Amino acid sequence: MMSGLYQKAEEQFKNRLPFALYSKPGETVAVGIFQKDASLHFTTDFKEEGFVLAPFHGEQFVLLPKEKSDVFTEAYTRIAIENNNTVFGADVAAKENFEQLVQNGVDAICKGNFKKVVLSRKETVSLENVTPFELFKKLLSAYPTAFKYCFFHPEIGMWLGATPEQLLKASGDRIKTVALAGTQVYHEGEIKWEIKEQKEQEFVTEFILEGLEDYAAEKNSSKPYTFRAGNIVHIKTDIEARLHDRQDLEKIIKMLHPTPAVCGLPKEASKKFILENEGYNREYYSGFLGELNRDFAKDKPENSDLFVNLRCMKLQNGKANLYIGCGITKDSIPEKEFIETVNKSLTLKNILG
Numbered sequence: 001m002m003s004g005l006y007q008k009a010e011e012q013f014k015n016r017l018p019f020a021l022y023s024k025p026g027e028t029v030a031v032g033i034f035q036k037d038a039s040l041h042f043t044t045d046f047k048e049e050g051f052v053l054a055p056f057h058g059e060q061f062v063l064l065p066k067e068k069s070d071v072f073t074e075a076y077t078r079i080a081i082e083n084n085n086t087v088f089g090a091d092v093a094a095k096e097n098f099e100q101l102v103q104n105g106v107d108a109i110c111k112g113n114f115k116k117v118v119l120s121r122k123e124t125v126s127l128e129n130v131t132p133f134e135l136f137k138k139l140l141s142a143y144p145t146a147f148k149y150c151f152f153h154p155e156i157g158m159w160l161g162a163t164p165e166q167l168l169k170a171s172g173d174r175i176k177t178v179a180l181a182g183t184q185v186y187h188e189g190e191i192k193w194e195i196k197e198q199k200e201q202e203f204v205t206e207f208i209l210e211g212l213e214d215y216a217a218e219k220n221s222s223k224p225y226t227f228r229a230g231n232i233v234h235i236k237t238d239i240e241a242r243l244h245d246r247q248d249l250e251k252i253i254k255m256l257h258p259t260p261a262v263c264g265l266p267k268e269a270s271k272k273f274i275l276e277n278e279g280y281n282r283e284y285y286s287g288f289l290g291e292l293n294r295d296f297a298k299d300k301p302e303n304s305d306l307f308v309n310l311r312c313m314k315l316q317n318g319k320a321n322l323y324i325g326c327g328i329t330k331d332s333i334p335e336k337e338f339i340e341t342v343n344k345s346l347t348l349k350n351i352l353g
């Protein structure tokens with residue numbers, strides 16, 4: 001049986017009209033935003049209400065505007081998801097290329113060009129007869145603490161993901177964000193972090209707190225803690241503040257994006273390195289997405305809930321392009337970093353097949 005939400009999404013897709021399906025961390029409600037025309041809209045001043053999808057690089061932030069869309073919500077029940085045990089072969093050329101890229105990043109850090117850079121790669125996996133909606137439903141059950149989504153626009157393509165990183169949550173003049181860094185494969189028992197990883201994560205927290213200095217008062221941050229995202233864990237600090245002026249939302253988003261978890265420190269130098277060296281276009285991977293100025297499930301204005309587009313893929317011609325990256329510092333070992341991208345890719349590979 002197909003529910004109302006998915007029936008609407010199937011029709012919308014058949015008619016090549018834009019839509020976003022999503023569900024927020026910890027919730028069991030899926031929201032669908034169905035744009036009534038096929039035009040490509042962009043944010044202009046961040047005062048619009050709608051669903052936004054921003055690329056890693058560039059200022060063209062795609063918007064599904066509320067006033068041009070129908071909104072549906074639907075509760076769902078999580079079901080047990082079996083891990084797909086397909087073994088994905090290692091691609092020797094991809095491994096060599098990525099390790100060379102990481103080595104170039106380490107060399108640039110040792111020259112003093114920047115302190116940290118997040119380098120990524122794209123991996124293509126064949127899709128067995130599966131619809132984006134079936135994949136989205138699997139994401140809903142597999143990743144309760146992530147932001148799960150399926151986004152389609154005829155001029156952008158079909159993107160899906162389950163991201164653990166909040167970019168910004170804003171409710172009136174209250175904002176929340178996170179500092180995320182460090183990666184390990186999840187295991188039972190105590191998870192220990194090396195001093196090096198703890199320090200790296202502290203830099204990210206400092207970057208955010210400093211960036212908020214001009215815009216916010218009453219800044220509070222939690223102690224760093226271990227946060228699980230599927231088969232892996234990260235170090236995370238929750239940060240909260242009150243804005244002097246709610247109108248500064250755009251400035252804050254642009255200060256945070258792209259975050260040190262997807263770009264590096266300092267931001268401009270690491271971004272330049274990525275654009276000049278990665279050798280492919282990230283498009284919307286490591287951009288951000290989510291609700292702009294409206295909580296659609298609760299139908300409330302002045303609420304934004306934005307996430308960094310991580311652990312995501314673009315579906316194209318029966319294939320899934322997976323995007324995966326990792327933070328590089330002066331001590332990074334290229335082969336270990338490649339293995340880390342393989343581990344992160346399992347978030348999505350586990351639901352493919």
Ligand SMILES: C=C(O[C@H]1C=CC=C(C(=O)O)[C@@H]1O)C(=O)O
Binds near residue numbers: 118120165180310326
């Ligand atoms: C860039 C990614 O992850 C980031 C988020 C958390 C931890 C990361 C790390 O340890 O490298 C990355 O910065 C990705 O999944 O593509």
